[in-house]
Amino acid sequence: MQSNETILKVNHLKINFNTYAGTVKAIRDVSFDLKKGETLAIVGESGSGKTVTTRSIMGLLANNAVVEGGSIQFHGKNVLKMSQKDLEGLRGAKIAQIFQDPMTSLDPTMRIGRQIAEPLMVHRGVKKEKAMSQALEMMKLVGITDAENRINDYPHQFSGGMRQRIVIAIALINYPEILIADEPTTALDVTIQAQILNLMRELQDKISTSIIFITHDLGVVAGMADRVAVMYAGKIVEYGTVDEIFYNPKHPYTWGLLSSMPTLDTHSEELASIPGTPPDLLDPPKGDAFAPRNPYALKIDTERQPPFFKVSNTHYAATWLLHPDAPQVTPPKQIIERQKKFAEMQREAAAKNQHHQIEEEEEQQ
Known part of the structure; x- marks a missing residue:
């Protein structure tokens, strides 16, 4: 349920990348806010700055990135000024991210139950047995069939759609306040894409997570977002409901x-x-x-x-x-x-x- 409480505020963000060819002005004065329980879609062509903007919220910028100006306020604290330790406490616990290709997000050598349970053990100090029990419940919540028997399977034993559900389970296990979904359905066929989007809407209703949804596909946005920010060449050019x-x-x-x-x-x-x-x-x-x-x-x-x-x-x-x-x-x-x-x-x-x-x-x- 969306409220009027603003939990994230990006103000006049400017980010450059130092490259051999020169300085790339990737983000050129971007401002937006995010309310509790709402879905904000950021749309635009590839290279418009969508992913760089949201990675800066997680403190995951590349080594050659330079923040030239602006701030990212999460509950009044500037993420850009946080120490590495504070950022590690933020990622996965209060702000989580679903990436585009689930296979690159999952450890092929680790059973999926352990991968889902790990954020609980790392961020909340939950004992392994209890964490695994909660991982099983989350597997059921995201619609993984026969979860009791599949909790010890490896990522390669699941279909693409099921792997994306596992990635969503990992992102949501700590009930984060903000979920960043970076083109989460691009690698999936249309039927599975619709299932994943429905799943995200249902889970948002249950746990009141705010979602920043990054996509180049405006069709996906129609039934998903409350507000939309259109990006072009490192700037937001239009935003509204x-x-x-x-x-x-x-x-x-x-x-x-x-x-x-x-x-x-x-x-x-x-x-x-x-x-x-x-x-x-x-x-x-x-x-x-x-x-x-x-x-x-x-x-x-x-x-x-x-x-x-x-x-x-x-x-x-x-x-x-x-x-x-x-x-x-x-x-x-x-x-x-x-x-x-x-x-x-x-x-x-x-x-x-x-x-x-x-x-x-x-x-x-």
Whole structure:
């Protein structure tokens, strides 16, 4: 159940990587927050900075990474200033992560029961017998069939979908406050993908964990997230509730992502693509990084980075198209259809609220 308590706050985060070719400005002033019990999806193409952002929350940056500025506040404590010992106490206990490929996350030489139980023994000092008993319960909770007999099996004896369930069990055994899921369903087929997403939703309801869900697939986000942050070239370019991003997007990059996503109504010739490639972050552009790929780009886009413009109390987008003096542009056909649906949803919600108010007033009389 989502609450209004903010447990994580990322402020003006800037991260560079020192390479032989020069300094890569990977994260360029990223800010967002996470509330207790909510799911925040971070979406964008490969290389947009999604994984680097979330690895910094765990204190898992590479040796050549340099935090140029900003802070990551977890319950008011700056993760970036924590000692190695404090970080080790944080990882797996209060903040856990599910990685993309379960086979690289599991020790092939260790039985899975022991792997699930290990975080309990390391972080909470639970004795082996009790930890194994709790591992068995967690195996059942994540839907591993015949758990009593399979607790002593090795990772290679499980299917890809079952291995991902084991990784989720390891991440959740300590009931962490934040679960970071880094493309957790990419390596799975569509049917297993749906099962894993349903499982994560069910477990979130049971243990009130907040989830940061990283994906390049907007289709996965629709039924999973409460809020969405769209990333491009190391910056968040739009964020809002899942309905606002899906049905009333304002940034041309979000338009491109949504237009390239097939739906049941899509005809094969209608599917769009975003032209060009993301910019080289060794030398980021002076203006809007998306401008060279943006068919709606204005002259100012090549000269100045756009600030965030407010669309609603929960919806902001960094595009000069929202400036009062900007010319009116017509979004792609798919986006216009989405905006019509959004307006219809808002009308229905308003009518429903009005109906409830009338009923309450009648009851009071």
